[in-house]
Amino acid sequence: MSASLSRPTKRVAVLAIALSSALVAAGCTSNDPATTPAASTQQTGSDAVSDNDAPGKKVVIGFSGPAADHGWLAAVNKSAQDEAKKYSDIELKSAEGTNDASLQISQIETFINDKVDAIVLLPTDGAALTEVATKAMQAGIPVINVDREFSSPFAARATVLGDNYGMGVSAGTYACKIVKDKNIANPVIAEIAGIDALPLTQDRSKGFADALKACNQTVDNRVAAEFTVESGEKQASNLLQAAPKIDVLWNHDDDQGVGVMAALDQANRHEMAFIGGAGSANAMRWIQEGKMEATVIYPPTQAADGIKLARLIAQGKGLSDLVQVEVPNRIVLNAPVVTKENVEQYLPLGFES
Amino acid sequence: MSADVTKVDQAGEPVGGAASGTTPPTPSGPPVGGAASRREGGIAGFLNGPVGRNAGLVLALVLLVIVGIITAGDRFASPENALTILRLGSVIGVVSVGMTFVISGGGIDLSVGAIVALSSVWATTVATQTMAANYHWIVMVIAALVVGAVCGLVNGVLIAYGRMAPFIATLAMLAAARGLAEIIAKRRTQIIRDRGFIEFFGGSVLGIPVLVIMFAIVAVVGWVLLNRTTFGRRTLAIGGNPEAARLAGIRVQRQTMYLYILLGVACGIAAVMIMARTTTGTSTHGTLYELDAIAAVVIGGTLLSGGRGTIVGTVLGVLIFTTLTNVFTLNNLDTSTQAVAKGAIIVAAVLLQQRVSRTRSG
Incomplete structure (x- = not known):
């Protein structure tokens, strides 16, 4: 085919292809909101003055996480990839995200056979992946466990966890503050949880209830959605009928929060202080607009932190801000509350749901 | 079992000519199964009317309402709550009406939830929304309906002309449509910017x-189509006995294809409704709709093997499930308890329905 084209035509064709692909590339990057948080972490990442970021020994890191079927999980995977790209000494082997524990086990087995230098693992189910992670550790490969904890301490060299219980505590404490500030006598406090069967949901609810206990309050109405927009709308619609007046509403997850907000708009019920969870960009924009009171962050940067720790461990470095020369075994991230006062600071970390 | 079924058929809804055996239906012929001749006034007419035929379901719904009023009082019995129940039931209701046609035509469709997801995503992409902003939001509605219809067409062609089992063909569509929705939306939630649409x-x-109102229109159109037109009679005929239907001159393959397209369009309508409810389009919309729709259709009294279908029963089935969720939420009961109750209701409603039908026909 191409042989039959005359030389000038061919040159024009090549130019056209190059131009159009450049346009496509430009279109992709400019539309991609996830580049913003990456850019900002780069700035904040240089807070500590140390030579840890200087290129060191080349390390191969294997990364495996769940399927990104949810805004938060997509942000987790994306931030891990972006973090790895910042270091010239990291070669990231990223396995396709999956929700199938047995597939994830085989991914880790492949990493062991490939003799990677470290593995960062966000398991679909912590208990199910413990066995294979232990095997990797015995083969001398440090495993960094992210978000969902293994059932054995021998399965991981370091563990980075979001604080689900702490998220509930933050939300509950903030709810108490609202009740106290507004001086509400008999407040109606409602909760829209995520998937009830998951330990993380149970932890969040327990933290919320415990924090409310501190100000002698309890959850009056509770429903559980499924982390989807549709389920959030459905559960919220019914909840609004169950409670004709709500003072504080905590919704565990900002992805399903889009549906919750739709239900509040539909019923024209904005009398309550609406608190979210996870910290999506949507939620932060609502906070700016005054449609939402606050949201509790559940950091989507955990896997990115896992990648950084994996690099330090594989290179034999420590955390520069600690006196101890080794990377700690366990890091539990904070669950801060984002309100109108500090939303500008957190907006760059907000993920698009 | 099958003897019972035949009795039910003759006592109640119009059934496929194949089920009554001797007289194959002709397109111009009278409704088969004797429903027309039994539609007299008085108590007999009432019993054979929509209420009588679905006595078990009506009883279940009334019981639920009574439980709701006793346990939640005014919060349950308010007009706003009634409208909330209807609004929440309307999306799955539209899908279930479409599903009634496919099931009474002897098929099944497992891909409805995935088609709803794909339609909602396609109708809310940046490209579609830009077009909608330039012309009118009707562009989004058309996009959703066309995507639904095309998915239905693919299902229909694979099943009718490709001779694939409906279960398998629509299982393939379930996987493919949701996968495509994820690719198009990049697993993001696409927010609808058009205020006019919302x-x-x-x-x-x-x-x-x-x-x-949309649900009501779809239900009425579905009822007329199934009970008062040759399209409906052909549907029941191919569901009851496709071979007899073919001998009677019905183009079985074409009719089968039409049924899946019809359901696809219903999914498109449902996608528009879910988009309005949530103000978004995303690949997670319509999760497990296939099971909810099939459950509503089957407890409504439509035969899973085909040949008998009831739109009124389907609507009652949808209302029972939606009311159940509402009553449970008003009483602050958790989702696990709801799931157990849902299972119990399915069994109870079907048993009640069988008992009522048997006493009347026996």
Whole structure:
């Protein structure tokens, strides 16, 4: 085919292809909101003055996480990839995200056979992946466990966890503050949880209830959605009928929060202080607009932190801000509350749901 | 079992000519199964009317309502709550009406939830929304309906002309459509910017939400189509006995294809409704709709093996499930308890329905 084209035509064709692909590339990057948080972490990442970021020994890191079927999980995977790209000494082997524990086990087995230098693992189910992670550790490969904890301490060299219980505590404490500030006598406090069967949901609810206990309050109405927009709308619609007046509403997850907000708009019920969870960009924009009171962050940067720790461990470095020369075994991230006062600071970390 | 079924058929809804055996239906012929001749006035007419035929379901719904009133009082019995129940039931209701046609035509469709997801995503992409902003939000509605219809067409062609089992063909569509929805949306939630769209479908006419009106229209059109037209009689005929239907001159393959397209369009309508409810389009919409729709259709009294279908029963089935969730939420009961109750209701409603039908026909 191409042989039959005359030389000038061919040159024009090549130019056209190059131009159009450049346009496509430009279109992709400019539309991609996830580049913003990456850019900002780069700035904040240089807070500590140390030579840890200087290129060191080349390390191969294997990364495996769940399927990104949810805004938060997509942000987790994306931030891990972006973090790895910042270091010239990291070669990231990223396995396709999956929700199938047995597939994830085989991914880790492949990493062991490939003799990677470290593995960062966000398991679909912590208990199910413990066995294979232990095997990797015995083969001398440090495993960094992210978000969902293994059932054995021998399965991981370091563990980075979001604080689900702490998220509930933050939300509950903030709810108490609202009740106290507004001086509400008999407040109606409602909760829209995520998937009830998951330990993380149970932890969040327990933290919320415990924090409310501190100000002698309890959850009056509770429903559980499924982390989807549709389920959030459905559960919220019914909840609004169950409670004709709500003072504080905590919704565990900002992805399903889009549906919750739709239900509040539909019923024209904005009398309550609406608190979210996870910290999506949507939620932060609502906070700016005054449609939402606050949201509790559940950091989507955990896997990115896992990648950084994996690099330090594989290179034999420590955390520069600690006196101890080794990377700690366990890091539990904070669950801060984002309100109108500090939303500008957190907006760059907000993920698009 | 099958003897019972035949009795039910002759006592109640119009059934496929194949089920009554001797007289194959002709397109111009009278409704088969004797429903017309039994439609007299008085108590007999009432018993054979929509209420009588679905006595078990009506009883279940009334019981639920009574439980709701006793346990939640005014919060349950308020007009707003009634409208909330109807609004929440309307999306799955539209899908279930479409599903009634496919099931009574002897098929099944497992891909409805995935088609709803794909339609909602396609109708809310940046490209579609830009077009909608330039012309009118009707562009989004058309996009959803066309995507639904095309998915239905693919299902229909694979099943009718490709001779694939409906279960397998639609299982393939379930996987493929949701996968495509994820690819298009990049697993993001696409927010609808067009206020006109949200305000129209989220609004009310004379105090009744537009979504509920849409469900009512779909249900009425579905009822007329199934019970009063040759299209409906052909559907029941191919569901009852495709071979007899073919001998009677019905183009079985074409009719089968039409049924899946019809359901696809219903999914498109449902996608528009869910878009209005949530103000978004995303690949997670319509999760497990296939099971909810099949459950509503089957407890409604439509035969899973085909040949008998009831739109009124389907609507009652949808209302029972939606009311159940509402009553449970008003009483602050958790989702696990709801799931157990849902299972119990399915069994109870079907048993009640069988008992009522048997006493009347026996």
